[in-house]
């Protein structure tokens with residue numbers, strides 16, 4: 096029996112159309128737009144102005160606090176504007192626009208393809224380097240990586256877990272990266288182990304990627320302490336708590352930090368970026384993005400410079416199909432629907448999924464038939480139908496007692512409901528209200 | 540271009556509510572074939588009348604009384620009709636079947652607010668209502684295969700459970716258990732064919748329409764409880780082969796009467812059964828115990844319907860107190 100998490104979960108149709116598409120580099124865009132708030136935490140502070148010339152890798156915005164991240168120029172050229180611009184969801188934020196000229200890189204960056212295995216830096220130096228490179232969680236969470244590597248004093252990490260599950264349907268960027276750069280990922284993993292001072296690491300991969308499992312297993316023999324763990328394909332296995340449960344058989348207590356189990360979880364794409372930053376001095380300026388959908392002409396896994404326009408990338412993949420009705424940033428379970436595709440691609444964008452008219456809309460809402468399918472699907476062991484009803488009726492005290500705040504917003508409940516009830520929509524509203532109440536209680 | 544914007548998740552599972560209902564209907568088809576074989580034209584008339592009148596009653600109430608858009612297409616009224624028919628003897632006159640449908644849909648389902656809001660299983664209320672109102676009609680059982688072409692004038696006899704009740708467990712040795720597996724026994728028209736009912740169960744599990752918890756906990760409870768009773772009786776009578784006897788007794792309890800039909804298709808009704816797997820097991824054990832108690836010591840030879848209805852009443856309580864296994868709270 097393959098390992099997996101112990102409560103709830105679903106197995107949606109995988110739709111991994113691009114599973115066998117190798118990582119394809121995309122030409123440097125003529126212009127990029129860099130948003131200062133593309134990570135969790137404080138926005139970065141812009142340190143360039145109109146007319147400045149920059150190279151690939153030049154620092155253009157500095158972390159605006161402890162939980163924040165540096166941002167570097169992904170192209171060489173001239174800053175043409177620093178102004179407010181709309182992101183993919185129509186929200187405005189400060190954005191640096193750079194017009195590209197040539198492709199000149201900072202001299203300090205090692206662009207040779209040779210694998211550099213030997214790790215010379217100390218734990219502290221590694222974390223500093225990761226912070227300087229502006230690396231954030233590349234699975235979509237965009238939490239600054241260096242912060243996660245420095246857990247509160249009372250917790251001592253004992254193991255590193257690398258999330259290579261890619262449990263969202265459609266997405267294959269991690270899969271393609273694993274097939275392209277297994278050694279770089281494994282060295283990145285060793286670096287992360289050294290950073291948090293642990294001797295053991297597990298890389299969790301779902302068994303719908305047998306080629307990636309085999310390849311990494313074969314390469315991992317050369318790297319002490321790293322074990323590849325094949326997992327039974329099941330969503331949301333990539334959720335931090337679910338992954339820790341699947342691999343270590345330990346459940347993070349309600350309200351506790353994941354690191355209380357001794358595990359620090361990092362995404363596989365992040366491990367690759369860490370390799371590049373620490374061994375090659377390369378800040379985070381590019382990433383792999385899956386562009387996919389049932390009617391896309393050239394779906395694939397593209398390596399793009401950050402700040403490229405989403406529209407431009409979709410055109411590279413054959414353009415928006417005529418029947419396109421919805422564009423999702425990230426996977427179809429937890430990704431967000433985009434209103435503005437002329438916005439730039441940011442660090443957390445793992446994929447762009449394009450749905451047609453038929454799949455873009457929800458079914459008609461019918462009465463709850465009390466089938467309990469939402470309950471058995473919930474990976475947190477909650478009663479989604481009840482939480483939805485309590486939120487709808489503003490019974491927030493009871494919702495809090497029924498643990499609404501531990502909802503992951505994974506969407507398993509809404510996905511499973513045969514009556515098409517928008518369960519999670521209601522729960523989100525209730526959860527926000529309860530969190531507000533808890534905060535105000537703490538203040539008083 | 541106008542893009543649709545809505546919150547995640549952006550995809551939905553393959554099951555719809557009406558697909559769930561129709562799947563249960565499909566799962567019941569093998570059992571229907573068995574009843575047509577053994578009870579002939581009567582089974583056909585009673586089942587069709589029941590389905591048709593349930594659908595019509597629901598339509599009329601929604602259209603003229605509640606003035607809402609009728610939802611008979613969702614399959615739930617058809618399923619209720621089918622299950623009600625399955626719980627009736629195949630020689631029941633049409634007018635009684637129609638009264639049963641009115642009790643099932645009109646009183647039990649619609650008066651409580653329609654699909655999703657009823658406390659009790661509609662088909663079972665229909666059956667029990669008829670059992671109390673028309674006891675003679677409801678306790679005459681056509682003899683299987685004896686009169687396939689007759690309807691209300693079919694030759695009748697006793698069911699196995701009532702014989703067992705009259706004659707005591709010594710009678711067990713006279714039962715041909717393979718008849719029970721294929722359905723060659725007297726009883727409500729849809730409850731007789733054990734194998735056919737189990738095939739439907741496998742289909743429902745495979746399609747994930749229901750989970751194993753309720754049926755298995757009911758059947759296991761009835762088996763274990765009956766086995767213990769049988770064994771106690773045999774041992775006190777100092778009979779030889781007590782274990783074998785007790786086993787046969789327990790197996791007969793499983794395969795006769797409405798137990799399989801009730802455990803697989805009636806007790807698992809979404810609306811009236813608990814939502815969590817732990818709740819389902821408690822509910823199933825409750826039904827199992829009540830069934831044996833009624834069969835053994837109650838006024839009726841058969842107790843499944845009553846047992847399920849009693850546990851239906853406890854479902855809200857179970858839902859309130861039995862919570863799912865929470866993540867991170869071992």
Ligand code: SF4
Nearest residue numbers: 473502503505506508
């Ligand atoms: S979204 Fe929340 S309530 Fe719904 S299944 Fe996921 S964790 Fe459970």
Ligand code: SF4
Nearest residue numbers: 463464466467469512
């Ligand atoms: S899945 Fe939908 S219909 Fe079933 S209990 Fe949950 S909310 Fe009700």
